[in-house]
Amino acid sequence: MKISVIGTGYVGLVTGTCLAETGNEVVCVDIDENKVERMRNGEVPIYEPHLDVLFERNIKANRLQFSTSLKEGIDHGDIIFLALPTPEDEDGSADLSYVLGVSDEIGKLLSGYKVIVDKSTVPVGTAEKVRAAILKNSKFDFDVVSNPEFLREGFAVDDFLKPERIVVGSSSERATDLMKKLYKPYVRSGNPIIVMDEKSAELTKYAANSFLATKITFMNEIANYCEKVGADVDKVRIGMGTDSRIGKRFLFPGIGYGGSCFPKDVKALHKSGKEDGYDFKILESVIDVNQKQKLSLLPKIESYFDGDLKGKTFAIWGLAFKPETDDIREAPSLDIISSLLDRGAAVRAFDPEAMDNVSRRYGDRITFSTSMYDALEGSDVLVICTEWSIFRTPDFNKIKNSLRYPVIFDGRNLYDLMDMEKEEITYFSIGRKPIKKTTLVH
Numbered sequence: 001m002k003i004s005v006i007g008t009g010y011v012g013l014v015t016g017t018c019l020a021e022t023g024n025e026v027v028c029v030d031i032d033e034n035k036v037e038r039m040r041n042g043e044v045p046i047y048e049p050h051l052d053v054l055f056e057r058n059i060k061a062n063r064l065q066f067s068t069s070l071k072e073g074i075d076h077g078d079i080i081f082l083a084l085p086t087p088e089d090e091d092g093s094a095d096l097s098y099v100l101g102v103s104d105e106i107g108k109l110l111s112g113y114k115v116i117v118d119k120s121t122v123p124v125g126t127a128e129k130v131r132a133a134i135l136k137n138s139k140f141d142f143d144v145v146s147n148p149e150f151l152r153e154g155f156a157v158d159d160f161l162k163p164e165r166i167v168v169g170s171s172s173e174r175a176t177d178l179m180k181k182l183y184k185p186y187v188r189s190g191n192p193i194i195v196m197d198e199k200s201a202e203l204t205k206y207a208a209n210s211f212l213a214t215k216i217t218f219m220n221e222i223a224n225y226c227e228k229v230g231a232d233v234d235k236v237r238i239g240m241g242t243d244s245r246i247g248k249r250f251l252f253p254g255i256g257y258g259g260s261c262f263p264k265d266v267k268a269l270h271k272s273g274k275e276d277g278y279d280f281k282i283l284e285s286v287i288d289v290n291q292k293q294k295l296s297l298l299p300k301i302e303s304y305f306d307g308d309l310k311g312k313t314f315a316i317w318g319l320a321f322k323p324e325t326d327d328i329r330e331a332p333s334l335d336i337i338s339s340l341l342d343r344g345a346a347v348r349a350f351d352p353e354a355m356d357n358v359s360r361r362y363g364d365r366i367t368f369s370t371s372m373y374d375a376l377e378g379s380d381v382l383v384i385c386t387e388w389s390i391f392r393t394p395d396f397n398k399i400k401n402s403l404r405y406p407v408i409f410d411g412r413n414l415y416d417l418m419d420m421e422k423e424e425i426t427y428f429s430i431g432r433k434p435i436k437k438t439t440l441v442h
């Protein structure tokens with residue numbers, strides 16, 4: 001089939017590449033000329049595992065092309081995906097200007113029947129707005145489908161190629177049939193394509209993300225309570241998660257959820273609720289608790305240094321909002337780094353993929369290290385913000401010998417408490433008792 005994808009970011013590029021992989025002819029359109037130029041030169045502009053192989057293969061096979069021309073995209077595709085940003089507006093609502101702006105343009109460019117598929121995460125009622133925006137300028141027949149995307153960064157290619165479910169919100173049989181045909185190769189294992197009305201599809205996406213954010217936040221509150229009463233959240237987590245009604249996944253406590261989706265989507269659902277006369281009290285708490293959780297290591301750090309961080313140097317391991325991505329949108333590491341800098345401390349940071357993005361934000365206000373161990377050199381203590389695999393089994397002797405104080409503040413509970421006891425490392429984590437060793441100072 002002929003497919004166009006408008007907006008070639010994390011979702012658009014993965015969607016376009018993975019649709020090309022099953023033989024479709026795909027044109028990816030983006031307004032960012034520099035990005036399009038880089039992709040035309042064979043460069044994948046984001047870090048996403050396995051994407052590079054598929055990207056190269058489909059470009060070589062002429063099934064994947066890039067353009068800055070919306071007209072080219074609209075002329076080419078029988079199905080046109082919108083994978084445009086829906087960032088948080090000042091009041092917490094989803095900013096629909098990208099989606100509706102492009103829809104407006106699409107109306108002027110249509111020259112025959114097309115299916116316009118909204119893959120962006122949007123509030124209930126957006127499909128109607130997209131339809132109205134196109135209809136204003138077009139005399140041609142078209143359908144609008146809501147097809148929310150559930151991929152996770154770091155697993156995006158796998159999630160797209162083998163989705164647990166595909167949600168299609170459509171009131172047109174013609175469009176639904178085309179969508180089923182397009183997605184058939186991706187659900188051979190028997191996972192469902194769930195067809196529903198557009199509004200329900202739009203809400204499914206917000207409900208899923210808000211539920212997952214709530215699950216994490218609930219565990220973060222349990223972790224905070226564990227610290228008050230001397231329980232161990234990792235034991236509680238396993239005790240709870242083995243109940244199949246609860247499930248083991250998304251119960252990991254830490255320094256809060258980040259990323260380009262959960263923070264903005266929870267806020268957007270909360271705001272939509274308010275506009276529609278419904279007060280999502282639970283979401284208000286989730287937003288509030290998560291904001292505090294992002295800085296939950298700070299009181300522990302301040303108390304360790306008797307409130308004075310001036311002149312101290314902090315090694316930071318992990319900058320991306322989660323492992324296996326270079327994405328730093330709403331990353332808890334940024335909140336921690338800014339707070340440390342505000343208190344007169346210095347930062348030596350290391351991340352396997354996200355340092356370029358962070359350096360664009362902080363410039364030379366922090367030092368970027370060549371390796372995880374290089375970050376320790378000249379640092380007082382270590383703070384862990386992201387659970388990259390490479391941090392899971394470090395050389396503890398190197399940590400002890402390089403840091404001025406052998407102390408770790410771990411926002412992702414990477415290490416066993418018993419190991420920390422044995423290694424004689426002072427160790428603060430989330431929802432577990434601190435390990436306090438008499439500190440040697442180098």
Ligand SMILES: NC(=O)c1ccc[n+]([C@@H]2O[C@H](COP(=O)([O-])OP(=O)(O)OC[C@H]3O[C@@H](n4cnc5c(N)ncnc54)[C@H](O)[C@@H]3O)[C@@H](O)[C@H]2O)c1
Nearest residue numbers: 007008009010011030031032083084085086120121149153
């Ligand atoms: N990132 C994720 O993991 C993820 C997963 C599921 C859903 N979503 C949703 O998908 C949507 C896109 O998210 P993303 O993370 O891919 O965003 P992104 O910021 O990575 O990419 C958006 C792209 O759209 C381009 N763009 C902006 N205006 C344009 C225009 N007028 N014409 C053409 N291109 C234009 C930008 O240059 C950018 O490349 C959002 O609604 C998001 O909530 C994201």
Ligand SMILES: O=c1ccn([C@@H]2O[C@H](COP(=O)(O)OP(=O)(O)O[C@H]3O[C@H](CO)[C@@H](O)[C@H](O)[C@H]3O)[C@@H](O)[C@H]2O)c(=O)[nH]1
Nearest residue numbers: 149150151152153216250251252254257258259261321322
């Ligand atoms: O047990 C857990 C699981 C996750 N997180 C945090 O939650 C955030 C989001 O993680 P994850 O969901 O793995 O990453 P995303 O790529 O943001 O994916 C979410 O957001 C996407 C965009 O909407 C959806 O498509 C996905 O289904 C949804 O999982 C990250 O900061 C994680 O550190 C935890 O703190 N504890």
